[in-house]
Amino acid sequence: MGDMNVVKVEAYRNSFLKEVEANVEGGQWVKMCMQCGVCSGSCPLGSAWDHPPQELFMMIRAGKREEVLTSSSMWMCTSCYNCIVRCPRDLPITHIMHGLAHYAERLGLAPKNQPTRKFAKLFWNNLVKKGRVNELKLGVALYFMNGLVEGIKTALKMAPLGLNMLKTKRMNPLEYVGGHGIKDAAGLQAILKKARAIELAKAKKA
Amino acid sequence: MADVKIGAYICKGCGIGERLDAKQMMQVASRDAKAHLVREHEFLCNAEGVQMIKNDIANEGVNRVAICACSRRSKTDAFNFEGVAITRGNIREGVIWVRPNTEEARETTQEMAEDYVRMAVIEAKFMTPPSKNTEAKYDRTILVVGGGVSGMTSAIEAAKAGYPVHIVEKASALGGNAANFLRRVPQKSPYANPEDSGVAGLIKAIQADSKIKVHLNSTITRTSGAPGRFAVDITTESGATATEHFGAIVQATGFHDYDANKLPELGYGKSPNVVTQLELEKMAKAANGAVLKTKDGKEIKSVVFVQCAGQRSSKEGHLPYCSGHCCSTSIKQAMYFKDQNPTIDTNVIYSDLRTPGTGGEEFYRSGQRKGVTFTKGVVSEVVNGSDGLDVKFKDLILNQDVVEKADLVVLATGMIANSGVNIDEVKQDEPGEWKSSPESVLNLSYRQGKDIPLLKHGFNDSHFICFPYETRRTGIYTTGPVRRPMDLLQAQEDATGAALKAIQSIESAAQGLAVHPRVGDLSFPSFRREGCTQCKRCTVECPFGAIDEDEQRFPVFNESRCRRCGTCMGACPVRVISFENYSVDTVGQQLKNINIPEEFEEKPRILVLACENDAYPALDMAAMRKIEYSAWARIIPVRCLGSVNLIWLTDALNSGYDGVVMMGCQKGENYQCHFVKGSEIAQVRMSKVDDTLKTLNLEVERVATYEVAITDIERAPRLINDMAEAVKKVGLSPFKF
Numbered sequence: 014m015g016d017m018n019v020v021k022v023e024a025y026r027n028s029f030l031k032e033v034e035a036n037v038e039g040g041q042w043v044k045m046c047m048q049c050g051v052c053s054g055s056c057p058l059g060s061a062w063d064h065p066p067q068e069l070f071m072m073i074r075a076g077k078r079e080e081v082l083t084s085s086s087m088w089m090c091t092s093c094y095n096c097i098v099r100c101p102r103d104l105p106i107t108h109i110m111h112g113l114a115h116y117a118e119r120l121g122l123a124p125k126n127q128p129t130r131k132f133a134k135l136f137w138n139n140l141v142k143k144g145r146v147n148e149l150k151l152g153v154a155l156y157f158m159n160g161l162v163e164g165i166k167t168a169l170k171m172a173p174l175g176l177n178m179l180k181t182k183r184m185n186p187l188e189y190v191g192g193h194g195i196k197d198a199a200g201l202q203a204i205l206k207k208a209r210a211i212e213l214a215k216a217k218k219a
Numbered sequence: 220m221a222d223v224k225i226g227a228y229i230c231k232g233c234g235i236g237e238r239l240d241a242k243q244m245m246q247v248a249s250r251d252a253k254a255h256l257v258r259e260h261e262f263l264c265n266a267e268g269v270q271m272i273k274n275d276i277a278n279e280g281v282n283r284v285a286i287c288a289c290s291r292r293s294k295t296d297a298f299n300f301e302g303v304a305i306t307r308g309n310i311r312e313g314v315i316w317v318r319p320n321t322e323e324a325r326e327t328t329q330e331m332a333e334d335y336v337r338m339a340v341i342e343a344k345f346m347t348p349p350s351k352n353t354e355a356k357y358d359r360t361i362l363v364v365g366g367g368v369s370g371m372t373s374a375i376e377a378a379k380a381g382y383p384v385h386i387v388e389k390a391s392a393l394g395g396n397a398a399n400f401l402r403r404v405p406q407k408s409p410y411a412n413p414e415d416s417g418v419a420g421l422i423k424a425i426q427a428d429s430k431i432k433v434h435l436n437s438t439i440t441r442t443s444g445a446p447g448r449f450a451v452d453i454t455t456e457s458g459a460t461a462t463e464h465f466g467a468i469v470q471a472t473g474f475h476d477y478d479a480n481k482l483p484e485l486g487y488g489k490s491p492n493v494v495t496q497l498e499l500e501k502m503a504k505a506a507n508g509a510v511l512k513t514k515d516g517k518e519i520k521s522v523v524f525v526q527c528a529g530q531r532s533s534k535e536g537h538l539p540y541c542s543g544h545c546c547s548t549s550i551k552q553a554m555y556f557k558d559q560n561p562t563i564d565t566n567v568i569y570s571d572l573r574t575p576g577t578g579g580e581e582f583y584r585s586g587q588r589k590g591v592t593f594t595k596g597v598v599s600e601v602v603n604g605s606d607g608l609d610v611k612f613k614d615l616i617l618n619q620d621v622v623e624k625a626d627l628v629v630l631a632t633g634m635i636a637n638s639g640v641n642i643d644e645v646k647q648d649e650p651g652e653w654k655s656s657p658e659s660v661l662n663l664s665y666r667q668g669k670d671i672p673l674l675k676h677g678f679n680d681s682h683f684i685c686f687p688y689e690t691r692r693t694g695i696y697t698t699g700p701v702r703r704p705m706d707l708l709q710a711q712e713d714a715t716g717a718a719l720k721a722i723q724s725i726e727s728a729a730q731g732l733a734v735h736p737r738v739g740d741l742s743f744p745s746f747r748r749e750g751c752t753q754c755k756r757c758t759v760e761c762p763f764g765a766i767d768e769d770e771q772r773f774p775v776f777n778e779s780r781c782r783r784c785g786t787c788m789g790a791c792p793v794r795v796i797s798f799e800n801y802s803v804d805t806v807g808q809q810l811k812n813i814n815i816p817e818e819f820e821e822k823p824r825i826l827v828l829a830c831e832n833d834a835y836p837a838l839d840m841a842a843m844r845k846i847e848y849s850a851w852a853r854i855i856p857v858r859c860l861g862s863v864n865l866i867w868l869t870d871a872l873n874s875g876y877d878g879v880v881m882m883g884c885q886k887g888e889n890y891q892c893h894f895v896k897g898s899e900i901a902q903v904r905m906s907k908v909d910d911t912l913k914t915l916n917l918e919v920e921r922v923a924t925y926e927v928a929i930t931d932i933e934r935a936p937r938l939i940n941d942m943a944e945a946v947k948k949v950g951l952s953p954f955k956f
């Protein structure tokens with residue numbers, strides 16, 4: 014046995030599993046996975062993941078905290094629900110994927126440059142500002158997500174489309190400055206703040 | 220026996236009348252075959268037709284009935300007459316349904332039908348109405364060998380049905396292996412928690428049952444006789460022997476644990492904290508609810524279960540099979556810990572988790588809910604570590620090598636059947652020198668050996684799907700894990716079935732009737748002692764060990780042990796063995812009386828000997844689907860390919876048949892043969908056919924032997940057509956006179 018890859022941890026002792034059960038949405042389901050692999054085989058993107066769902070569940074049971082929480086895998090989930098429909102054990106896999114991503118984010122362990130994560134953040138910040146998604150701003154922000162140079166390139170490439178949309182009144186350039194929102198954006202932000210406080214309190218307790 | 224009087228009946232129903240010339244067939248029956256009375260009928264199977272035959276039996280003294288109508292497998296209820304011999308000429312499935320209704324086919328089709336009429340009448344002539352087996356006896360008591368859960372269940376069930384039972388148990392108490400169980404895998408919904416083992420309840424029921432007598436500390440030192448009249452010596456530890464009489468025997472001798480000392484790599488014998496499942500069960504039972512501790516007195520905080528320890532493995536000394544219960548047992552045992560203290564880590568390391576049975580999956584889920592960890596992996600080594608045991612394994616999902624610490628390691632080792640001696644290796648003592656053997660379970664005095672033949676891996680299993688309970692010793696049924704690996708619930712169900720089979724066998728033996736597969740057959744083999752050369756072929760080849768030898772080495776037939784396969788008849792080189800309704804003549808005369816056209820007519824004849832269990836039904840079904848085959852074929856059903864005597868072949872070839880096709884069942888490990896070994900024995904015998912062909916200067920292509928399954932509906936007719944083609948190639952036989 015090559016000693017290098019021998020994992021000498023307090024593995025398979027359920028400690029990380031218990032953490033997941035307490036902190037992750039759907040986490041209490043992880044122990045019910047029977048490792049059939051149907052989810053991984055059903056996931057349209059599964060082959061592109063470092064660790065498809067079945068493997069993530071085994072890693073949790075094997076106590077691989079670091080590897081799971083810093084993984085980009087669960088960020089790859091597109092919520093297609095194929096796995097949920099097929100799992101013979103009825104695991105809410107999609108929800109667990111998002112639950113894991115969310116928990117990792119909360120702990121600050123999520124991979125910083127994972128594109129889905131970056132987009133999710135852009136989307137969220139855009140949304141909470143006025144209570145509505147400002148598509149123009151979101152689109153532009155997306156172009157520049159990977160830096161100025163690439164942003165300009167993408168913007169130039171997309172310019173003809175933008176002009177056409179302007180011509181057919183599908184896009185209002187004025188939205189970029191200000192833009193419309195809901196009546197009481199401040200109220201929404203207060204609600205979200207409260208929700209966050211409750212969530213944090215709950216997380217601390219676990 | 221009164222004079223032979225044959226009544227031949229030609230049916231014209233089902234389109235036979237339109238396709239065939241009935242008058243002509245009647246002439247064949249009376250003129251060629253010499254039937255004493257010949258009649259035709261529009262619908263022979265209707266009430267009037269059947270009444271007509273009954274009248275002839277009653278008023279005309281007809282005692283042989285040749286029914287020329289549909290296959291012998293059809294209308295068996297209608298054509299069922301007591302006290303007479305019945306033969307069937309298959310002119311529906313065998314002729315009109317397999318031949319085209321065309322002008323040019325008319326002549327050959329009619330010839331086919333006439334041959335079948337001839338054959339039916341001739342067969343009837345050489346048959347005797349079967350009379351009862353004279354040794355029929357009726358002892359209603361059932362012997363159950365083994366007082367474990369299977370044996371106790373069989374005993375209780377048989378007693379419930381009204382049959383007295385004796386249980387013989389080697390140990391000093393009833394209960395067997397399960398007596399050591401703290402609890403058992405649940406058998407009732409919701410299948411969530413281990414439940415009471417049920418052993419105490421069974422013992423109580425037995426003690427309360429006046430029909431059941433228990434012999435503890437006892438073994439069987441001799442078993443002789445046959446169904447309905449077994450004589451069994453029961454010997455106690457102190458050596459006292461009593462002879463008891465039984466009608467049937469249930470062998471429920473169970474299993475013993477695989478010797479874990481053969482698994483030093485898994486730490487067994489090196490650390491006291493590596494135990495087998497059975498040992499953990501004993502530990503748990505002894506603790507009786509107290510906290511489980513290691514041998515050195517430490518409280519157990521982590522347990523690893525190693526599944527398939529020394530089983531499902533092709534390694535030397537390992538068991539190649541799955542014992543079927545161990546995954547569920549590990550789940551149950553993990554729960555012993557989890558239910559007591561959920562913080563105890565329990566990890567079940569498996570390569571395939573198998574939880575058969577209705578509740579298996581539920582029980583697995585329940586284990587997961589309780590926090591038992593299941594890890595798909597292969598354990599390579601268990602060693603003493605710095606703090607407890609180190610379990611080294613490869614996690615097959617994460618593809619990594621892992622070392623896990625554990626206070627206790629439980630090995631899921633397999634079951635080994637307590638099936639006595641392997642009679643293929645341990646030969647029976649010579650007649651007159653018989654001695655009982657302490658290794659044997661039944662100590663049969665039978666010619667072929669002291670115990671039940673084994674099928675595979677030391678188990679007594681018979682055909683898993685078609686006839687699971689049958690052993691190759693009539694009236695003796697194995698049940699529970701001696702038959703194949705199984706869990707408690709399966710063993711209980713199995714034991715109930717075995718009790719019913721034992722009862723059936725007793726009742727059949729009492730009436731002199733055969734049991735599976737020729738259920739209800741009255742005939743039995745008899746032999747002409749004067750002609751016998753004491754060659755022993757019949758006693759050796761009988762798949763059911765029915766024939767013993769007397770001190771002069773003459774065969775002694777035990778009719779109620781016989782299954783009526785006819786293998787002995789096929790084996791006998793001097794042809795002195797026969798049945799009243801099946802003999803060298805009933806078949807031999809049929810094939811001799813088939814009309815062999817002169818060579819210039821260019822009409823070959825192909826003899827087909829088809830097993831009545833599979834090949835013949837397959838051909839019938841082909842007929843129902845109107846699958847055509849060659850008009851040259853003449854098919855004779857045989858009880859088993861094992862009953863085919865080489866003389867039939869020699870006779871056929873000598874009298875000008877151009878080809879012979881033999882169809883028997885699949886042989887070997889996945890055999891389909893209803894007589895288990897019949898087709899295998901036949902194939903060995905047939906390997907000599909090439910020599911016969913050579914001495915006759917005939918081409919080897921003229922004889923073909925095939926394994927045909929009942930599902931070979933397309934293939935069976937094709938095999939006949941293949942022979943027709945082969946004959947076309949090699950030309951007609953030179954033996955036509």
Ligand code: SF4
Nearest residue numbers: 046047049050052100
């Ligand atoms: S489909 Fe369900 S049970 Fe199967 S591996 Fe995926 S999560 Fe586990």
Ligand code: SF4
Nearest residue numbers: 056090091093094096
């Ligand atoms: S819901 Fe997510 S994890 Fe499930 S199959 Fe779809 S993308 Fe894959």
Ligand code: SF4
Nearest residue numbers: 761781782784785787
């Ligand atoms: S070979 Fe068959 S027919 Fe002959 S004695 Fe044995 S069981 Fe009976």
